[in-house]
Amino acid sequence: MRKSLPIFITSLSLTLFSSLTTATSYDSNQKVALDLTQNALKSDLAYKITESLTVEVGPRLAGSPQNAVAVDWAEAKLNALGFDKVYKEQVVVPVWQRGSAAAKVISPYPQNLVVSALGGSVATPKNGLTGKIIRFESLDALKHASHKDVEGKIVFIDKKTERFKTGAGYGQSVGGRVNGAIEAAKLGAIAIVIRSVGTDHDRMAHTGMMRYDDSINKIPAAALSAPDADMLDAMLTRTNEVELQLTMTPQSLGTTTTYNVIGEVTGATKPDEIVLLGAHLDSWDEGTGAIDDASGVAIVTAAAKLISELPQRPARTIRVVLFAAEEIGMLGGKAYVEQHKDEMAQHYIAAESDFGADRIYRADLKVAAGVFNEAQALLASLTAFGVELGDNNARGGSEVSLLPAQGVPVASLRQNGQDYFDYHHTPNDTLDKVDPEALAQNVAVYAQFAYLMAQSELLLRPLE
Template structure:
């Protein structure tokens, strides 16, 4: 808030909300037999703990979530499930949504087969011994078992050992805890519109990050990009017709809590939330523009596309919702979005790991992102069209 006030934005404030807070504790794993080896793991967000002394069990490998689902009930009684997958690099990150289901539901699926814990191959594409964390969920009707992610090289090793056909024994210890209700919030700053200030164009990124790294690409970069874009417009000395609202979202990583809180707080003004775009896919260059807007607003999107083409941004699907994860609750409530799609080829090498640090960010790529968001925010806010279909 102090920084945003110093930069000269209007109406700088926090819109608070409460959340249940989970904290990581001690965590370790080792293959006991047939080939003893310590393993690099990380607890998945929201996981329950093992007993204080840890637990041991036979490690039963599955190649995929589908294969785990096909296992017979009771077949994993007293055992630990290991589940792999085949996530690949993609420019648009499309593999993540599909393979990420394993992280989200794997614990409850394994518990339904009798497992006492689940270990998954990290939902990432790197080859370092840096496991990827992220939020998981439990089904209400299933036992809650400890859930952890294994670094990709260690997952490769487990799969090589499994191919020998010998039983594997694993020791696992995880001591996370839920510390109760704490306060988070969405930090908001504005460039107030000169004619219709009650009408809002949203840009922003999310303030929270996972604890393993420093949150540089997820999502410090997005916060910096959109704040800098708004500052460019502010420094130009001109006010758009409508308000540009910069939202630095709270608690995205644990379930889009900031996005959901914003929807509830502004539900009575939904029609005035005209369009939005969030930067939350790292710090590489924008390569594609997609949108889902009304026919009346299409010329504005066309102009945005024309201006961004010289910096390498191609037109994509012009009837595609998106705009970033924190906007999902607003999109579901009917808000149009425009997405400036970044190159995510290497994003899942760093995402949710110890490797998410500032040295991975290239200043020139940030500049290109800032330019793209400044073009979008200004043209959308200075227009008088209805973006809603």
């Protein structure tokens, strides 16, 4: 029977961590995984990759010229790092250009406001539009409003995003960004502005994707910085006669082709079976996409690179997928599922890094219930540097969340998201937010996870 690291290990000491590698209670796979971890903790490769992508490419909105630069960068980087196989797969994406955005209260308290167009928004008329503001505390409150109250006005959704380690507050407030324009337009609104879906207090707005319904009038949609949302709210406590002028010049310019970029470390004895490590290559265009998701690109790439340097390759293939167009609807993930539908049964397990660059604190799985405890035991060595073993309800993250529906087991290696939404989708998403030591801890976790899964004898399917 395969031996495994005891669950009770919790020490963060690298001295103890090192001593565990020589303990007689561990098999050779666990020793290799622990050696990988030590190598990862000493390596600055992930930070160098993050720096390279943010400095040499920078913002890389799907469909933009810089996104094409990012694809070339990724292909060259994977080749330079010596991946056994590097290739691209086409993804058709819409082309949207941000243009400019400006807003100001014109009465009764004239003030300029900081706004950002939401991704995919239509433009205002050339000279802008002006309307009275009507405030709602949430998307649900807007849905229950009357046409008479909303018609001809600018809707303001003032839903605050609460701060959680898990990022749960984002899920509670993002609906207003995604679907607010549809619901406002149903009631005759001429535009919508939302409180930025973020946890910061900086005077900068958070962009992000929104949706339209082709059967409903398309109205301009923008996000307000949190301080400006506070100020607008304070004005509305004084009077309901607040008039806002909004001017935006985004454009939609058809479609273009971009690519998922894929690199593989070929397995030694089961090369057709895949352990997939994902991240997304695109970013929004306001910052340099450092934590969303250059850090994720770096984490999974560096983890696979460290595995490739082992004296003996693992049994299964490690496949790194740098997905296209996650920010505008997970289009790269959807394309991957379609293009690889005939080999989904060969995907042993998958995980994706797309929640910043802070430390991983918990590992959740989604595997066959009958082997969950054994799978946890296999990964119990992660607890030696602060990773809690979680539940069997993992989503896998971003594009990888599409894979359980195809029968693919997944893992969620959860990062601390306490301050992630301070920077997410803003001009403040820059390299200085990345802690090299925390990044190295992520690489250590991903490298150990990927290696142990590549060597595992467990039957992780079928999912329930």
